[in-house]
Amino acid sequence: MRTLKIVVEYDGAGYHGWQRQKGLLTVQQALEESISRITGEKVTVVGSGRTDAGVHALNQVAHFKTGSSLAPRNLLLGINSLLPLDVVVKELQDVDELFHARFDVKSKLYMYQIFNAPFRSAFYRNYAWHVYASLNLIKMEEGLSFLKGAHDFSSFCGKKKDDEFNCIRDIKDARIEKTNLELIRIYMEANGFLRYMVRTIAGALVDVGMGKRAPEDIPLILDAKDRTKAGIKAPPQGLFLMEVKY
Amino acid sequence: MRTLKIVVEYDGAGYHGWQRQKGLLTVQQALEESISRITGEKVTVVGSGRTDAGVHALNQVAHFKTGSSLAPRNLLLGINSLLPLDVVVKELQDVDELFHARFDVKSKLYMYQIFNAPFRSAFYRNYAWHVYASLNLIKMEEGLSFLKGAHDFSSFCGKKKDDEFNCIRDIKDARIEKTNLELIRIYMEANGFLRYMVRTIAGALVDVGMGKRAPEDIPLILDAKDRTKAGIKAPPQGLFLMEVKY
Numbered sequence: 266m267r268t269l270k271i272v273v274e275y276d277g278a279g280y281h282g283w284q285r286q287k288g289l290l291t292v293q294q295a296l297e298e299s300i301s302r303i304t305g306e307k308v309t310v311v312g313s314g315r316t317d318a319g320v321h322a323l324n325q326v327a328h329f330k331t332g333s334s335l336a337p338r339n340l341l342l343g344i345n346s347l348l349p350l351d352v353v354v355k356e357l358q359d360v361d362e363l364f365h366a367r368f369d370v371k372s373k374l375y376m377y378q379i380f381n382a383p384f385r386s387a388f389y390r391n392y393a394w395h396v397y398a399s400l401n402l403i404k405m406e407e408g409l410s411f412l413k414g415a416h417d418f419s420s421f422c423g424k425k426k427d428d429e430f431n432c433i434r435d436i437k438d439a440r441i442e443k444t445n446l447e448l449i450r451i452y453m454e455a456n457g458f459l460r461y462m463v464r465t466i467a468g469a470l471v472d473v474g475m476g477k478r479a480p481e482d483i484p485l486i487l488d489a490k491d492r493t494k495a496g497i498k499a500p501p502q503g504l505f506l507m508e509v510k511y
Numbered sequence: 512m513r514t515l516k517i518v519v520e521y522d523g524a525g526y527h528g529w530q531r532q533k534g535l536l537t538v539q540q541a542l543e544e545s546i547s548r549i550t551g552e553k554v555t556v557v558g559s560g561r562t563d564a565g566v567h568a569l570n571q572v573a574h575f576k577t578g579s580s581l582a583p584r585n586l587l588l589g590i591n592s593l594l595p596l597d598v599v600v601k602e603l604q605d606v607d608e609l610f611h612a613r614f615d616v617k618s619k620l621y622m623y624q625i626f627n628a629p630f631r632s633a634f635y636r637n638y639a640w641h642v643y644a645s646l647n648l649i650k651m652e653e654g655l656s657f658l659k660g661a662h663d664f665s666s667f668c669g670k671k672k673d674d675e676f677n678c679i680r681d682i683k684d685a686r687i688e689k690t691n692l693e694l695i696r697i698y699m700e701a702n703g704f705l706r707y708m709v710r711t712i713a714g715a716l717v718d719v720g721m722g723k724r725a726p727e728d729i730p731l732i733l734d735a736k737d738r739t740k741a742g743i744k745a746p747p748q749g750l751f752l753m754e755v756k757y
Contacts, residue, residue, distance in 0.1 A: 276633040321634075345631065353631045385591065385599045387522040388567075388638075 266330045268364055269340070271296075271310075272356035277321040278391040278502065279351055284315045292316075292352055296327070299347035303340060304333040313366045313373065313509040314458075319501035321392070324355070326509040328366040366509075372437060374454040374508040377467040377499060382447035393448065394467070394503035400474030402443060407480035408473040409439050409451065411487065412466065419490040421469070423461035423498075432459055432490075452507070465492075467499035512576045514610055515586070517542075517556075518602040523567040524637040524748065525597055530561045538562075538598060542573070545593035549586060550579040559612045559619065559755040560704075565747035567638070570601070572755040574612040612755075618683060620700040620754040623713040623745060628693035639694065640713070640749040646720030648689060653726035654719040655685050655697065657733065658712065665736040667715070669707035669744075678705055678736075687716075698753070711738075713745035 273296065281289040285297070293310055300308045312327040333340065341357040348354070380386045380393035381400050389395070415435040422432050438454040451467055469486060472478045478496075486494045519542065527535040531543070539556055546554045558573040579586065587603040594600070626632045626639035627646050635641070661681040668678050684700040697713055715732060718724045724742075732740045 274633045276636075350631065350636045351633045353633050355630050384601050385596065387520045387597045387599050390522075390596045392634075 266332055266362070268328055268330055268360050268362045269337070270326065270328050270356075270358055270360040270364060270366065271354050273322060273325045273327060274353050274355055275322050275325065276351040276391075277316060277319050279349075280318065282316055282318045282320065283312050283322075283325070292322075292325075293327075295349055295352050296344075296354075297329075299344045300329060300331075302347055303335070303343040304331045306332060311366050313370050316504075316506055317461075317501050319391075320504045320506070321502075322506040324508050325506050326366050326511075328360065328364055330362075364511075369511050370457070370509055372454055372456050372510045373458060373506065374438075374452065374510075375458065375463045376505045376507050377451040377453075377463055378503045378505065379449040379451070379467070379471065379499075380447055381449050386447075389448070391502050394471075394499050396471055396475075398475050400449060400471065401476065402441060402449065402474065404476075404480050405449075405451075405470045405474040406441050408470050408478075408483040409441060409466075411480070411483040412436055412453075413439050416487050417490055418459055418462055418487070420486045420492055420495050421462050421465040422459035422492060423465070434459065434462070454508075461498050463504055464498040464501065465495050467503065468497045469495050471499065472496055512578055512608070514574055514576055514606050514608045515583070516572065516574050516602075516604055516606040516610060516612065517600050519568060519571045519573060520599050520601055521568050521571065522597040522637075523562060523565050525595075526564065528562055528564040528566065529558050529568075529571070538568075538571075539573075541595055541598050542590075542600075543575075545590045546575060546577070548593055549581070549589040550577045552578060557612050559616050562750075562752055563707075563747050565637075566750045566752070567748075568752040570754050571752055572612050572757075574606065574610055576608075610757075615757050616703070616755055618700055618702050618756045619704060619752065620684075620698065620756075621704065621709045622751045622753050623697040623699075623709055624749045624751065625695040625697070625713070625717065625745075626693055627695050632693075635694070637748050640717075640745050642717055642721075644721050646695060646717065647722065648687060648695065648720065650722075650726050651695075651697075651716045651720040652687050654716050654724075654729040655687060655712075657726070657729040658682050658699075659685050662733050663736055664705055664708055664733070666732045666738055666741050667708050667711040668705035668738060669711070680705065680708070700754075707744050709750060710744040710747065711741050713749065714743045715741050717745065718742055 285293045310329045378393040380389045419432040436455045442450045531539045624639040626635045665678040682701045688696045
């Protein structure tokens, strides 16, 4: 059996998230079906982690095991020819049989995209959170700076997943970028993310950008270790998994 | 009766173009239905020109006449609340009753977007032409430069529209831009465009970028005044109407 690592891009708008679910269309299922048709075996694709319904990925990483002897390039082309057009395998390579897409993750980079304009966008409706009120970027950056480093992110976490022993995560890098259009992008890289963590942080930072909260409220929310303190979570369509590092 | 000018953004992926057509969903129809429901009258929306099925607009301009006395801001909000999410009116203002969105056009700016990478894009599938082979930008720019100024563009024109007396158009500005992603954007501003003109030029420039033709073939194609010389036209989903100037 070979172990293959794949890098996958998907537009999450049409999917009920990454993880296979009975009766619902998911990215994992789309990949497993296409790969199985090429290799002729039942295949299980193991992702670096789940993404929720409507969330996108530019470079999700996954692995699978196969007895197929097809060359990587032919496998890649074959899989892509069968995948729906909103999912694409960008890279495929043989890796050590011990490689595990989830357990071996060193860090992940997420981006949360906000469309900040007084009118809707016809193009970003599935790819950003539309915030009408003008946002103060300086204050958002100030708020974000309090989150860098290792903290207990209980206040920014949804229901715990089964495999989460604690809520301490280390945000190695965090920054905000404004494009020449009306787009604001919040980038966060961490050794791991809790469920809804990026979206809950984005929600709190938008409150700060609108002046509903002060930047200095962010460390207070952290210290409270209480999910009810952080406010609403940002909607899924603004979230992009950008990179997974090993 | 008031005359109102509107600036409209639309994602053309779900529409059979701008122009009203019996039994088909078009942008003009979506606008007329929403406006009529707000003003309570039958309304005709006159665009700066048609866009074909699948073509997008960031700033299409149109006008309509109404007896409604609603304030512009209320009209704008009301229309947008009824429009589908892939169409949005970005501006609405009272203008001189003699203003005509089509006849008064001074120039239009179009952008043609190419996704140039060896793999598909999950995100640009409806917003760019996917060209696998690596394109030589320098040669494309050289080819494009021959088109600047006033020329008879018969070789780059589809079937003539009823109101086209001749095929002479003046390209005031033309340039190519490459983003840090795999996107190549061809911008062209002219006093007017013939049917399929931008897409036929984009098709010829991609041939040049792939080395199938030399940049110096472009003036020869122009001189031939023969549509069969220009090769294939680029697909509609890469085309964006960026701006209409009056």
